[in-house]
Amino acid sequence: MTGPAGFTADLVAGFEGIDGLLLGVALAVVFVILLVVYRSPVLPVLVLLTSVFALSAAILVVYWLASAELVTISGQVQGILFILVVGAATDYSLLYTARYRDALLHHRSRTAATRAALRGTVEPVVASGATVIAGLLCLLLSDLASNKALGPVASVGIVMSILAALTFLPAVLWATGRGAFWPFRPRHDPVGGDRVRVLDHGAGGRPTVEGKGLWASVARFVARAPRAIWIVTTAVLVVLAGFATQFQASGVEQSELVLGESQARDGQEALAERFPGGSGSPAVVLVPTGELDAAVDAVEDTDGVADVAVVAVDSPSGTLPVGEDAPPPAGPFAGVEPTEARGLVQLQATLEDAADSPAAEQTVRELRANLSAVDEGILVGGTTATNLDTNETSIADRTLIIPVILAVITLILMLLLRSVLAPVLLVLTTVVSFFTALGVSALVFNHVLDLPGADPSVPLFGFVFLVALGIDYNIFLMSRVREESLVHGTRAGILRGLTLTGGVITSAGIVLAATFAALAVIPIMFLVQLAFIVAFGVLLDALIVRSLLVPALTYDVGRSIWWPLHRRIEP
Structure with a gap:
């Protein structure tokens, strides 16, 4: 069984594990990472409960929106939603948990610690979430329904x-208190609670960090x-x-979308051995009745067309061969006329190449050009034309949406950091990281993987998630640095902010990369490619850009990084 419906059936089968296998793998990986990070059997459970709570609430709201026909859900949208919520909720939870642990060192009361932790967490988390939301909502500018729904x-x-x-996490941490960190409970120590000491004049008369630990060494x-x-890092x-x-994102054949076995792909290969590759998926041409002969000539003159027929409902086969090589109507075809509806007749052009191939798309382009010379109102549709229009629309979306996302995120960062220069530099580092x-x-x-290419929407989705999520780590770092x-x-x-946030941001990056990597368990090329791009990009942002590039650049620029309000801050 092959053809458009066969490929659709294979895609549906590929998405079957999205609400079981995908979610299970993501939660299991996150639990193991949290167990290693916290060395506590209690805290990972509380953080995962927060993520599941967020996902459950999101599913309920999205269900209501879909029931009201305000959004359209697909397997692709569902899978990305699951991964995004688990990863983002865990990241935000890690940030709050780190603040809460520090607050417990300075405050004997868990109520006072909760208030202090919330004061230090609300602004960066809300700003971080706002950048992601702003980036996602830019997808509403897309002309593709699948992209527009994801926003x-x-x-x-x-x-x-x-x-x-x-809300949920602070409540359960308040209820469990220091016991959430068992067996390494933070003890109240207001004098020694400051884990980072910066000497005002280290080597060369510049401040330096005193103390042990990885992030003190990095600082x-x-x-x-x-x-x-x-x-050096930038170079x-x-x-x-x-x-x-070299990233090939001009589109891939539909037969390549499903990784592994595909009956539809095997069927198409068998079909191409005996018949024209486009058999079963012809290009559909709607022609004014008076232009039928001229349109048939234009179709026949197009390279890549195997044969052409006109729809005739009175014909035993439903079509009537036309053109120079068509036999004269005889037998059951005698007296059969093309079916006309609202002044239009329908031609079916069987293409020589497989309907989802680049060669077939080029044939459709030439068909449209040749037929527009006959009558600009002639329409060319069908499976190949749909794939062609989708790819070209994806490329147009990419060109429009990416600059808009950059502008919106830059404005949000300017409001958060009360600076113009710092946000511009942060966005530039994130763009370099994406490329x-x-x-x-x-x-x-x-x-390595020898993949045939990528869908044009892969770079767009990769950009949305990497820039929006990658800027998160810069927000977490720079909001603490400003404080x-x-x-x-x-x-x-800068040194204090890097040392204090190093562990939590690195943990958050590893968690988010692991959750997106879980998308690779779904045997769909689009999701596997997106999984690698985002997972690698997030690790690059968390481990290199945020740990070395941004702190070093900010340190080198000095107080001017806060321009134009830099004079309000000590050098």
Whole structure:
């Protein structure tokens, strides 16, 4: 069984595990990571409960929206929603949990600790969520229904993630108190509770971090040679980003969308051995009755067309062969006329190449050009034409939506950081990170996995998630840096912010990368490619861009990073 319906059936079968296998794998991976990070059997359960609570609320709201026919749900949208909510809710929960643990060191009362943790968490979490929501809602500008539906659906998921992390999690942590961190309960220690000490004058007269630990070492490394670090890091990223030009995102054959076995793909190959590749999926041409002969001539003159027929309901086969090579009507075809409806007749052009191939799409382009010379009102449709229009619309969406997302996120960062220069630099680093992820993905897809290409929407979705989610880690870092800078000065604030947020942001990045990587269990090429791009890009943002590039660049620029309000902050 092959043809358009056969490929659709294979896709539906591929999505069957999306609400069981996908969710189970994602939750299991996140639980293991949290267990390693917290070394506590209690806290991972509370964080996962928060994520499941957020997902349940999101599913309920999306169900209501779909019931009211305000959004359209597909397997693709459903899978991305599940992964996005689990990953985002866990990230926000990690940020609050880190703040709550620090607050328990400074406050004996868990109520006071909860208030302090919320004060330090609300702004960066809301700002982070707002950037993701803003990026997702830009998908409403798309002309494709599948892209447009993902925007509001995923935005609902982010809203529920924020609410769960700022209401449900604080409530259960307040109820469990220090016991949530068992067996390593944080003890009240107001004097020694400050885990980071920055010396005002270290080597070379600049501030440096005193203490042990990985992130204290990273902060000292950044303070020693900030300019060399950000220049070298940027150079390496730019070199890898250069391979993004090899990313093939002009579309793939429908037969390649399902990874593994596909009866429809096997059937199409068998069909092509004996018949024209486009048999069963002809190009459909709607022609004014008076232009039938001229249209038939134009179709026959188009390279790549095997034969042409006109729809005739009185014919035993439903069609009537036409054109120069068509036999004269005889026998049961005698006296049969083309079926006319509202002044139009329908031609069916069987293409020589498989209906989902690039060659068939080129034939449709030529058909449209030749037929427009006959009558600009002639329409060419069918499976191939639909694929062609979808790909071209995806490319147009990419060109329009990506600049809009960058502008919106930059404005949000300006409001959060009360600065113009810092947001611009942060967005530029995130864009470089995205193209680096795209370049590495091109190398992996082309030379390791040997994939035939990618759908044009893959870079768009990758950009939306990487820029919106990647900027999260910069928000988590720079909001804390600004908070510390107001008290300790800019360069000391950078070192303190990096040291204090290093562990939690790295953990959040690993969790989010793992949840998106879980998409690879669904045997659909689009989801597997998106899983790799986002997972690799998130790790790149969390481990390299946020840990080295941004702190070193910010440290090198100094107080001017807060321009135009930089004079309000100590150097």
